[in-house]
Amino acid sequence: IAEKFAMDAEIHDAKKRMKVLLMVSRFGHCLNDLLYRWKIGALPIDIVGVVSNHFDYQKVVVNHDIPFHHIKVTKDNKPQAEAQLLELVEQTGTELVVLARYMQVLSDALCRKMSGRIINIHHSFLPSFKGANPYKQAYER
Template sequence: MTKKIEEVSVQNVEEVVLSFSCKDQPGIVAAVANMFTLQGFNIIESSQFEDPDSDKFFMRTVLSSCEGTKNLAQVRSAFEPLATRYEMDWEIHDYCYKPKVLIAVSQWGHCLEHLLNSWKRGVLPVDVVGVVSNHEVMRSLCDWYEVPYHYLPVNKETKPQQEQEILELMESTAADFLVLARYMQILSDNLCQKLKGRAINIHHSFLPGFKGARPYHQAFKRGVKLIGATAHYVTSDLDEGPIIEQSVERVSHANSAEEMVEIGRDVERVVLNRAVLWHAQHRVLLNGDKTVVFSR
């Protein structure tokens, strides 16, 4: 943790991304724009949302310096009085920084492969620092992409130790967040709390329906006409975390459960990729049990 603080104190940036939420009230946008104008910044992208149900205001803004590089710690320090005034839950990041991500996977590699391919092609703005798995199946794929592979087998008795190893791996690689790319293990309440807002899961169903195991087979038995996938933040409540992205695909009575599984896999990889992209770009803001997503 100290290392990251030291890095920020000397980090110079040309573009920053501000995201925040606070109680909805007049003058917020004007105050933010005026403050950054005085600091020599120009707004190049901005999105806002007022939620009448929670009486909260959400904003994401990308700003570019008109005066050369700026010190990130000083930019944050300059914004802090305004954030305090409006009681904001806020973050300011280097817009060009690529968050470090650790990916967890079990025996199905379709989501992992899609993420690695997008990262390798430069269209997913993250730095994949490693893949962790409770199986050896995906090692050859990771070797091909030249990504470190960490085999951490787990059973009921070794689960606490294995999860501690995951945390230590995140710390040693300076990973900013964890992606569960069809990692078929339920995280403990302890790990969920430690990774709150920093762990994204892909559930092979259109939540909140068909939670838990074998959701496509559940859907098949119910004769659904649409199947889908859901990317959400991980919480201690199984498959109940704030939803980031969802998508569906049409099926019919003629599709078998196995065909639904194959159709669903295509949806899963796209949905998870979008969720990781939007999280990495600080486009996802928490709103209680929901999210506000400023997607393009």
């Protein structure tokens, strides 16, 4: 079946906790849910850090004894910001990046480099309905 659909499969030791880097912007409900589940043991991962393009959740993250990393992103510095992110992924040994309502669209180049290692838990219907109000955009279409 994997060959028919051009799928790749990997087998991992379920006892080994995956090193995960979380990314968030200004809305913290996804981050807070992940941190809560991690704290009570329902999410068996090692959170190696949280990256944000804002400082809104720095205290929340630090209060969980997790490193917080601010990477400012503008239209003018996006390639440099993504290079900084890749460096952090390398330094921390990150195996998976979870976009927990991270409100930046990642470049094709970054997605290719991180292929199979990024999960977006944002509610949008990318790439068709970017930004705020994706349900409204879909309805209007």
